[in-house]
Amino acid sequence: MGRILAIDYGLKRTGLAVTDPLRIIATALDVVETSRLVDFLRTYFRKEAVEEVVIGMPKRLNNRDSEIAPLVRKFVDLFKMTFPDKPIFLADERFTSSIACSSSTRIGWSGTSPPACTETSCTTRSPDRRWRQRGQAGTLRQQANARSSRV
16 A cells, blocks of 8 residues: 655645555655755655645635635646656645644644644644544545545
8 A cells, every 4th residue: 555645735835744654644744845846756756655645725714716726726737747647636725724723722832833833734734634534444535535626
């Protein structure tokens, strides 16, 4: 079974998280300059078996695309051309940052920038929640079909 890679695309930096080979735990992989993202992914895919990719789609509360969504869609098109063998799932990101930040508050973090509000930890927390919400026996494809749109 291959890993699942999550991508939180940003204008300047992109957060990456990945599951272990058994898809039990998602951990932060790296934060990469967006201009170097495709090269980073090429190298990573050569080293690790990644079976599926989840790309966060930024939405507003009214379910309309956010300002960065057109750039994410452009990246999705580039990803499909560059890595045609990798299935892609778009994941609704509307509440992921607030969930991660509220988790930091619940565990007693105080300060101006809780660690769970960073790009890396939001990427890690959000896919982990999506991947595991229906139980560890479910596959990402089943979960993605229930919550996300297939690209």
